[in-house]
Amino acid sequence: xxxxxxxxxxxxxxxxxxxxxxxxxxxxxxxxxxxxxxxxxxxxxxxxxxxxxxxxxxxxxxxxxxxxx
Numbered sequence: 556x557x558x559x560x561x562x563x564x565x566x567x568x569x570x571x572x573x574x575x576x577x578x579x580x581x582x583x584x585x586x587x588x589x590x591x592x593x594x595x596x597x598x599x600x601x602x603x604x605x606x607x608x609x610x611x612x613x614x615x616x617x618x619x620x621x622x623x624x
Contacts, residue, residue, distance in 0.1 A: 564601045567593075568609065571602075580610040 571578070571589075578585050585603035593599035 560601060560605050564598065564605050567598075567602050568605050571606070572609075578606045578610055580607050580614065582607045 576588060578588060582603055585606045586599060589599050589603055593602065
């Protein structure tokens, strides 16, 4: 699969960020933070990966998350 993520993954990520949930650039940490709140394991993993990618981009390029989403 490529880097294209579904709308549901992007929307969920945006909502978690707005709520102020602490995420990092590490996939495993993000996966543990999401825990059992996601409807399925696949969506949880996609969301955790997308959040990790956003955090990496934020730290490298100093880009605001609002512009990306």
